[in-house]
Amino acid sequence: MKPAIVLLLLLPFLRIARIGCESSAVKILSSSPEESLLLRSGDSMVMTSVPPGEFFFGSHDSLHNREEKPSLLVQMSTFWIDRFEVSRSQYATCQKAGACPLAITQNLAYLPQAGLPMTSVNWMEARTYCQWLGMDLPTEAQWEYALRGPLSMTYPWGNSLLSSPSRTLTAFQISYPVDRSSPALTSLTANVSISSQGVYSMSGNVSEWILDSAKVDDDGNLLPRVLNKTEESKRKSRNYISPSDSDFRIIKGAHFRVRFPGYQRGSFRRAGASLHRADTLGFRCAAKVPAAVH
Numbered sequence: 001m002k003p004a005i006v007l008l009l010l011l012p013f014l015r016i017a018r019i020g021c022e023s024s025a026v027k028i029l030s031s032s033p034e035e036s037l038l039l040r041s042g043d044s045m046v047m048t049s050v051p052p053g054e055f056f057f058g059s060h061d062s063l064h065n066r067e068e069k070p071s072l073l074v075q076m077s078t079f080w081i082d083r084f085e086v087s088r089s090q091y092a093t094c095q096k097a098g099a100c101p102l103a104i105t106q107n108l109a110y111l112p113q114a115g116l117p118m119t120s121v122n123w124m125e126a127r128t129y130c131q132w133l134g135m136d137l138p139t140e141a142q143w144e145y146a147l148r149g150p151l152s153m154t155y156p157w158g159n160s161l162l163s164s165p166s167r168t169l170t171a172f173q174i175s176y177p178v179d180r181s182s183p184a185l186t187s188l189t190a191n192v193s194i195s196s197q198g199v200y201s202m203s204g205n206v207s208e209w210i211l212d213s214a215k216v217d218d219d220g221n222l223l224p225r226v227l228n229k230t231e232e233s234k235r236k237s238r239n240y241i242s243p244s245d246s247d248f249r250i251i252k253g254a255h256f257r258v259r260f261p262g263y264q265r266g267s268f269r270r271a272g273a274s275l276h277r278a279d280t281l282g283f284r285c286a287a288k289v290p291a292a293v294h
Contacts, residue, residue: 138286
């Protein structure tokens with residue numbers, strides 16, 4: 001189905017949740033077989049379409065962390081995801097509308113700028129923002145597919161940590177080996193790191209809250225991914241989402257203070273309590289296309 005037709009069918013879904021304003025109305029910016037973009041009126045966020053496909057979710061590499069396992073082939077339906085991380089000024093729009101709680105001020109290591117990613121929000125507050133727009137936080141599979149694409153690339157820019165002998169491009173894309181005291185702005189001009197699916201800042205800016213719950217041990221350490229019986233036997237899934245019932249939630253993406261380059265990979269994952277806050281933790285929103293459009 002052509003992206004423009006999919007978008008028209010998606011519009012009613014995007015208008016479902018409104019809290020005191022036309023927060024979820026959208027405007028088509030561009031539509032092509034390769035990519036479609038829309039603009040949300042509620043917060044002026046640009047979203048990009050991610051076409052259906054399949055990819056290898058997680059990791060089977062013996063050198064990677066146990067919580068990144070097991071790997072399975074996941075079929076993904078079409079969905080939309082924010083091209084950038086939600087900024088402070090965008091979150092302030094939700095606060096002014098009376099839909100989002102006031103932000104908790106923390107001692108930040110960087111100056112407060114409206115264009116920086118909104119951080120120090122817990123999982124509930126991040127989800128409230130997305131639901132105000134008639135959307136939700138991305139699932140872990142959606143987030144990882146938006147970074148890795150159908151080629152299942154390790155990083156947003158490819159499979160190699162260093163993309164050139166000079167290291168110039170990668171050094172700007174990720175926090176290692178550059179010493180950063182703050183994340184980058186969420187604007188288009190401030191970011192070079194872009195995935196093959198057209199999504200920015202998924203590796204090395206701020207970590208992001210994910211919709212999925214997390215299974216943890218008694219010490220709060222993240223355990224390997226939970227699969228149902230069919231997924232366990234066939235190592236396949238469709239639009240995977242964690243079946244765990246937990247107060248802990250998945251966090252994806254390295255942040256600007258991470259000093260280990262391997263943690264920039266798309267399969268890297270960790271967990272945080274739903275009420276956890278950090279000035280290195282932000283979020284973005286996503287919306288799935290209803291099954292009726294396929």
